[in-house]
Amino acid sequence: MECLRYGECGIRIIFGHTIDQDINNRVINFYRSLKSKCIAGVIDITPSFNTCLIEFDSTTIDFKSLIDIIKGIDFCAAYPKDLASKVIEIPVRYGNEYGPDMEFVSQWTGLSFEEIIRIHTSTVYTVYTIGFIPGFPYLGTLDKRLFVPRLKTPRTSVPAGSVGLAQLQTGIYPFESPGGWQIIGRTDMVLFDYKKPPYSILQNGDKVRFIPV
Amino acid sequence: MIEIINAAAQAIIVDSGRYGFSDIGVPHSSALDMFSYKAVNFLTGNEDGAPAIESFGPMFSMKFHEEMVFAVTGAWVDGVIDEIPFTSWRSIRAKRGSIMKIKRVYSGFRYYIGFSGKMDIDQVMGSYTTNLECCFGGLDGRPLKKGDLIRFSNITSIEDRFILKDAIPSMDPPHTLRIIDGPEIDYFTDDAIEKIFGKKDVSSYVVSTKSNRTGIRLEGNPVEFKEGVEKSIISEGILPGTIQIPGDGMPVIVLNERTLGGYARIASVAKVDQDMLAHLKPKDEVILKRIDIEEADTLWNTKQKLIKNLLKNE
Numbered sequence: 001m002e003c004l005r006y007g008e009c010g011i012r013i014i015f016g017h018t019i020d021q022d023i024n025n026r027v028i029n030f031y032r033s034l035k036s037k038c039i040a041g042v043i044d045i046t047p048s049f050n051t052c053l054i055e056f057d058s059t060t061i062d063f064k065s066l067i068d069i070i071k072g073i074d075f076c077a078a079y080p081k082d083l084a085s086k087v088i089e090i091p092v093r094y095g096n097e098y099g100p101d102m103e104f105v106s107q108w109t110g111l112s113f114e115e116i117i118r119i120h121t122s123t124v125y126t127v128y129t130i131g132f133i134p135g136f137p138y139l140g141t142l143d144k145r146l147f148v149p150r151l152k153t154p155r156t157s158v159p160a161g162s163v164g165l166a167q168l169q170t171g172i173y174p175f176e177s178p179g180g181w182q183i184i185g186r187t188d189m190v191l192f193d194y195k196k197p198p199y200s201i202l203q204n205g206d207k208v209r210f211i212p213v
Numbered sequence: 214m215i216e217i218i219n220a221a222a223q224a225i226i227v228d229s230g231r232y233g234f235s236d237i238g239v240p241h242s243s244a245l246d247m248f249s250y251k252a253v254n255f256l257t258g259n260e261d262g263a264p265a266i267e268s269f270g271p272m273f274s275m276k277f278h279e280e281m282v283f284a285v286t287g288a289w290v291d292g293v294i295d296e297i298p299f300t301s302w303r304s305i306r307a308k309r310g311s312i313m314k315i316k317r318v319y320s321g322f323r324y325y326i327g328f329s330g331k332m333d334i335d336q337v338m339g340s341y342t343t344n345l346e347c348c349f350g351g352l353d354g355r356p357l358k359k360g361d362l363i364r365f366s367n368i369t370s371i372e373d374r375f376i377l378k379d380a381i382p383s384m385d386p387p388h389t390l391r392i393i394d395g396p397e398i399d400y401f402t403d404d405a406i407e408k409i410f411g412k413k414d415v416s417s418y419v420v421s422t423k424s425n426r427t428g429i430r431l432e433g434n435p436v437e438f439k440e441g442v443e444k445s446i447i448s449e450g451i452l453p454g455t456i457q458i459p460g461d462g463m464p465v466i467v468l469n470e471r472t473l474g475g476y477a478r479i480a481s482v483a484k485v486d487q488d489m490l491a492h493l494k495p496k497d498e499v500i501l502k503r504i505d506i507e508e509a510d511t512l513w514n515t516k517q518k519l520i521k522n523l524l525k526n527e
Contacts, residue, residue, distance in 0.1 A: 007452045007481040044235040046450030053450025131238035131473035175347045194337050194349040200237035
């Protein structure tokens with residue numbers, strides 16, 4: 001675990017340099033434990049694939065004091081190593097108007113639509129991180145056979161609920177937004193509801209499986 | 214109650230930001246010029262954190278359906294209340310039926326409008342601010358429009374207040390932004406770093422017309438990556454003010470609407486200068502000046518103390 005300063009009010013905690021289940025488990029462990037401590041002056045915590053960003057308010061706590069507190073906490077003991085929780089099932093309509101890039105994915109991978117759906121729905125994914133927009137889960141790790149590049153020119157608008165592929169990740173757009181992932185289907189499930197805690201149906205470290213409907 | 218007659222180019226409800234939810238991808242979405250935002254609350258007798266209007270462009274116009282005090286801070290504007298000119302950065306009394314108009318913005322870009330009462334809007338996830346992209350917060354998650362009515366409670370009649378001109382930073386271009394090294398500065402050649410920071414630690418860029426509330430794109434010398442280095446990173450948490458370099462080499466300054474980023478971060482705008490990002494308009498010249506983290510810390514701490522003293526409610 002490496003602690004590096006980022007800007008005046010940020011600390012990056014680095015757990016590794018690749019997208020990897022074990023590294024992400026450590027990130028999530030750290031994040032959950034840190035969040036539960038409610039340290040005064042810590043205003044936001046952003047866990048991701050291999051790092052955790054801590055934003056602090058420098059009028060409440062300074063960089064050095066915060067680093068000392070963080071280093072003094074035994075994060076490994078805080079949570080069991082295996083984060084596996086219940087598997088959240090997400091119903092998806094694949095192809096047709098719901099998956100405009102199905103044809104491209106089929107051509108790129110050499111797989112039929114049925115094979116793509118079978119492979120995409122047979123993995124239990126981990127929510128490695130959530131973000132760029134509220135509630136967008138970066139799910140991994142995708143089966144290598146479904147590896148596709150991002151769109152050369154991102155779409156200006158992707159419908160809410162769209163399920164996409166990008167490299168070894170799959171994800172879901174909770175809101176209509178611009179997007180560069182290859183869209184293969186769509187879910188009716190509401191992923192983000194600002195009116196109801198915990199707001200995001202999926203939380204960091206959750207397990208997810210897609211169900212074809 | 215107030216009534217929006219013309220919402221200018223864009224007018225939204227903002228506050229000091231939505232914090233504590235970046236782990237589920239929710240950005241701060243706070244007012245971009247925090248000093249001006251805090252000042253407008255001070256001038257109208259509100260607590261820090263109260264909702265205010267952030268707008269840009271001329272033609273903003275509204276009607277007061279009851280007597281109250283208002284103020285405009287941020288960009289300097291030619292404003293009138295019932296056709297009588299008023300001054301930015303001071304409290305102004307409006308009568309029942311008064312019409313306020315902003316005819317021209319002559320220095321800076323975004324301006325803030327505050328009122329001496331408690332705006333009757335609900336918080337979403339602990340904040341009044343608008344998340345425009347995902348349509349929540351503020352007034353029904355959208356920009357204000359003609360005919361919108363905003364109600365108030367606890368309207369107070371406070372004494373005249375103003376901010377001395379000396380305390381208000383210049384918002385005119387060229388904008389000098391002090392910057393500190395970013396996490397991926399090693400991804401770039403020495404030559405590229407010299408180009409962005411300049412030989413004498415300064416360099417100039419121009420604000421692109423493709424800029425918006427999510428990010429400011431700069432145009433100028435493309436910043437070159439070291440040979441063989443990955444042009445992106447595994448997406449991770451980013452902070453407002455971060456300067457990212459996408460594949461085309463043109464710097465993008467991240468504002469308050471993103472929690473994760475996948476581009477290499479060459480630098481960050483020092484917090485002391487982040488308010489200025491609200492006033493970068495297309496075609497404005499931007500000069501980047503490299504400072505070290507210790508200097509950035511000192512400048513930021515000093516600025517915060519000055520603001521606190523200046524806006525003391527006594």
